[in-house]
Amino acid sequence: DVQLLESGGGLVHPGGSLRLSCAASGFTFSNYDMDWVRQAPGKGLEWVSAISGRGGRTYYADSVKGRFTISRDNSKTTLYLQMNSLRAEDTAVYHCVTVRGGDTRDFDYWGQGTLVTVSS
Amino acid sequence: DIQMTQSPSSLSASVGDRVTITCRASQNIGYYLNWYQHKPGTAPRLLIFASSSLQSGVPSRFSGSGSGTDFTLTISSLQPEDFATYYCQQSYNTLYTFGQGTKLEIK
Numbered sequence: 187d188v189q190l191l192e193s194g195g196g197l198v199h200p201g202g203s204l205r206l207s208c209a210a211s212g213f214t215f216s217n218y219d220m221d222w223v224r225q226a227p228g229k230g231l232e233w234v235s236a237i238s239g240r241g242g243r244t245y246y247a248d249s250v251k252g253r254f255t256i257s258r259d260n261s262k263t264t265l266y267l268q269m270n271s272l273r274a275e276d277t278a279v280y281h282c283v284t285v286r287g288g289d290t291r292d293f294d295y296w297g298q299g300t301l302v303t304v305s306s
Numbered sequence: 307d308i309q310m311t312q313s314p315s316s317l318s319a320s321v322g323d324r325v326t327i328t329c330r331a332s333q334n335i336g337y338y339l340n341w342y343q344h345k346p347g348t349a350p351r352l353l354i355f356a357s358s359s360l361q362s363g364v365p366s367r368f369s370g371s372g373s374g375t376d377f378t379l380t381i382s383s384l385q386p387e388d389f390a391t392y393y394c395q396q397s398y399n400t401l402y403t404f405g406q407g408t409k410l411e412i413k
Contacts, residue, residue: 231342231350281349281350290397294352
């Protein structure tokens with residue numbers, strides 16, 4: 187079975203940094219593009235960032251561009267999100283997701299998420 | 307960016323009702339439209355991909371249709387476990403965007 191387990195969330199001051207991890211199992215990790223999606227309290231889902239299977243291509247939402255960096259270690263089957271210059275509006279549950287291979291590119295598996303709280 | 311607009315934002319319905327949620331894209335996205343169900347404290351769940359394809363394990367009372375800019379999600383006969391928030395999402399380009407969500411509540 188596919189499993190995605192996020193970790194690394196917590197309370198951080200504005201301007202601080204945090205690194206999220208997502209440990210993946212149950213599938214050939216390097217074959218799949220991976221993304222991060224977040225949900226702020228009381229808000230809807232927001233796509234954050236994407237990375238290709240081999241890590242050569244990365245994409246970011248305008249709201250995090252220049253502050254967040256997505257990466258992956260295929261030898262450890264782990265996805266990362268380095269978050270710098272954190273703001274109150276980055277407070278959210280962060281989910282890692284797998285992107286279905288092929289043309290459709292839907293998010294077929296989701297982790298339970300890790301909560302990031304940015305507050306002084 | 308492609309904007310996704312769902313309607314209604316909230317909906318009250320009863321068990322057994324037929325429910326339809328609509329999603330409109332700000333530009334032509336072909337059939338690159340997906341639907342997710344989300345319950346508080348859980349991971350979102352993929353229901354429909356590529357506008358009308360049912361994800362494995364999802365009950366057949368869920369169906370999707372549409373192409374271009376206008377899409378619908380239909381639940382043919384609401385069950386108690388279907389009360390949740392539903393999101394559409396475009397996967398036409400990698401700057402994915404979600405609709406604002408439709409909260410389905412028990413009448």
